Amino acid sequence: MITLVKGFHDILPDETRKWAFMMSTARESLERFGFREIIPPIMEKTELFQRGIGEVTDIVEKEMYTFEDRGGESLSLRPEATAGVLRAVVEHSLLRKDPLLKLYCIGPMFRRERPSKGRYRQFFQVNAEILGDDSPYTDAEAVAAAYSIMTDIGATGLMMEINSVGCPNCRAEYRKLLQTFFKDRTKDLCSDCRRRLEANPMRILDCKVPECAHMVKDAPLVTDSLDEPCREHFREVREALEILEIPNRLEPRMVRGLDYYTRTAFEIVHEELGRSKAVGGGGRYDNLLKDLGGPDASGIGFAIGLERLSMGIPDDHPRFRRRIDVYVALLGQGAGPMGLTVVNMLRSNGISVETRYSPMSLKAQMKLADKIGARKVIMIGDDELARREVTIRDMRTKDQTTVGIDGIVKLLQGDES
RNA sequence: GAGAGUGUAGCUCAGCUGGCAGAGCACAGGGUUGUGGCCCCUGUGGCCGUGGGUUCGAGUCCCAUCACUCUCCCCA
Structure with missing residues (x-):
C-alpha cells in the first residue's frame, strides 16, 4: 500500500463539511472587515522567502521544502503566506491603485517539521494583511478581524495575547539590556540559551527550561525599553482593543519567531493546548515591503491555523451533518x-x-x-x-x-x- | 534534531504465566413480501505493521526494521 507523506493529512468526506464551514465563515468575517481575497501560488522562488522571512530563521534554514526545478532554479513550497502576498502586491503595483490594501488568502502551507498534535507538514492557514496604514487603530482592526473569525466559527477557550516588540531602535536598546542582565547569570542558563545570548537574546524569554524560565521572571521587559513613539502607538492599540471589547492580555515576554515584526505582536492561544501551541498569530511589519523591493509602506498581518482552530470546535455540530x-x-x-x-x-x-x-x-x-x-x-x-x-x-x-x-x-x- | 509510547477487523480497543483470533461500533441480511431512527437474531470481515530468532507451538518472549502518536524545540 502506498501511504500518505509523513506529516501530511487527508481531510475525509466526514470532515469536509466542517472545513468548508470554517473556510466560508472566515471568508465572510474578512469580507465584512473589507478584506478582498488574493490567491497566490503555493510555490515561489526560494530567494523570496530568504529575503522576506529572514535567512537565519528556523523556517528558512531547515523547514522549507526546497528543490531545484528542471531549469535549475531553486523553488520552495510556501512556509507562510505573507511573503507571496507581498510579492504579488509589489509585482503588480497594487498599492498604486489602492493605497490602503486589505487582502486575505486561504490555503495550505508547508513546513518540514517533526509532526505532533496539531502540527502538520502541510497545514491550512487563513492569512490576512493590511498594507499602507500605520495607525494604531489598524493594528486593533487586524486583531479584531482575527478575533471575529474565531468567534464566528464558534471556537472557545481562546485568549488574545498582545505585546509590542518595538522598532529596530528600541530593540537594539533592549537587546543590550537583556545581554547585561543574563551575562552575570550565564552559568545558570541552559546550553541553548547560552548560545541564544549572543545570537538572539530575546529567544531566552521563550525558553521552557525551569531554571531559565525562573530567571526570565526578573528580566527586563521590552515594553520598558520602548521609545516614545512606540510606547504611544502601543498605548493606542490597547485603548482601541478596549473600545472594541476584545478580551486580551498583555504578555510582555512574548516574542515571535519571525524577525520582521515591529511594534505590535499578538498570538491567539488555546488555553487547553497551552502556550506553545498558538492557534493564530501576527504582527506589524513596517519594513518588509521595502525590503522586498516595494514602496516604503507599513503592514500588519496575521495567520490562523485551521487544523488547530478545528480542534477547538466540536465535530458533531448539526450543521456539519x-x-x-x-x-x-x-x-x-x-x-x-x-x-x-x-x-x-x-x-x-x-x-x-x-x-x-x-x-x-x-x-x-x-x-x-x-x-x-x-x-x-x-x-x-x-x-x-x-x-x-x-x-x-x-x-x-x-x-x-x-x-x-x-x-x-x-x-x-x-x-x- | 533529542526522548517516550503504540502497532490485532473499516473504526475504538480487549487478548493473563506462550496453547483454536475476540468485543463494541460500522457494514450486509432477516425479524416486518412496499416504509427509516430504537430493539432482537444472523452474517461478512484478520499475512495480529514488516523481517528474523527462541520454542513442539509465538498476537504473546528476544532482536532488528518501518509506521504512527505524544513530549521537548519551534511555530499556525
Whole structure:
C-alpha cells in the first residue's frame, strides 16, 4: 500500500463539511472587515522567502521544502503566506491603485517539521494583511478581524495575547539590556540559551527550561525599553482593543519567531493546548515591503491555523451533518426509466437528489435515506408506475402524499417556504 | 534534531504465566413480501505493521526494521 507523506493529512468526506464551514465563515468575517481575497501560488522562488522571512530563521534554514526545478532554479513550497502576498502586491503595483490594501488568502502551507498534535507538514492557514496604514487603530482592526473569525466559527477557550516588540531602535536598546542582565547569570542558563545570548537574546524569554524560565521572571521587559513613539502607538492599540471589547492580555515576554515584526505582536492561544501551541498569530511589519523591493509602506498581518482552530470546535455540530433534499427509492425493475426522469427533473430544478439503481429492499433504502440525512423520500413502485404518480414521504413528520409526476417539483418547492 | 509510547477487523480497543483470533461500533441480511431512527437474531470481515530468532507451538518472549502518536524545540 502506498501511504500518505509523513506529516501530511487527508481531510475525509466526514470532515469536509466542517472545513468548508470554517473556510466560508472566515471568508465572510474578512469580507465584512473589507478584506478582498488574493490567491497566490503555493510555490515561489526560494530567494523570496530568504529575503522576506529572514535567512537565519528556523523556517528558512531547515523547514522549507526546497528543490531545484528542471531549469535549475531553486523553488520552495510556501512556509507562510505573507511573503507571496507581498510579492504579488509589489509585482503588480497594487498599492498604486489602492493605497490602503486589505487582502486575505486561504490555503495550505508547508513546513518540514517533526509532526505532533496539531502540527502538520502541510497545514491550512487563513492569512490576512493590511498594507499602507500605520495607525494604531489598524493594528486593533487586524486583531479584531482575527478575533471575529474565531468567534464566528464558534471556537472557545481562546485568549488574545498582545505585546509590542518595538522598532529596530528600541530593540537594539533592549537587546543590550537583556545581554547585561543574563551575562552575570550565564552559568545558570541552559546550553541553548547560552548560545541564544549572543545570537538572539530575546529567544531566552521563550525558553521552557525551569531554571531559565525562573530567571526570565526578573528580566527586563521590552515594553520598558520602548521609545516614545512606540510606547504611544502601543498605548493606542490597547485603548482601541478596549473600545472594541476584545478580551486580551498583555504578555510582555512574548516574542515571535519571525524577525520582521515591529511594534505590535499578538498570538491567539488555546488555553487547553497551552502556550506553545498558538492557534493564530501576527504582527506589524513596517519594513518588509521595502525590503522586498516595494514602496516604503507599513503592514500588519496575521495567520490562523485551521487544523488547530478545528480542534477547538466540536465535530458533531448539526450543521456539519450530511444533508440531502430527496432520496428516490426505486422498487422493482420497471421503476428505472421513470426514476431517472424524476431524478433528473428534480436536479434540474436545484433539488439535491440521491438514489440507488441496483435493486435494494425498501427497508434498506429507507435506512440509507435516513443515514444520508434525506428530508424526503420519493417512492416509485408498480402502483405508482401504473398511475404515473409518486409517493412522497416526509422523513421528519412521516406524512405521505401521492402526487402526479408533473406536480412533484411544485409540491417540493412549495414545501420549502 | 533529542526522548517516550503504540502497532490485532473499516473504526475504538480487549487478548493473563506462550496453547483454536475476540468485543463494541460500522457494514450486509432477516425479524416486518412496499416504509427509516430504537430493539432482537444472523452474517461478512484478520499475512495480529514488516523481517528474523527462541520454542513442539509465538498476537504473546528476544532482536532488528518501518509506521504512527505524544513530549521537548519551534511555530499556525
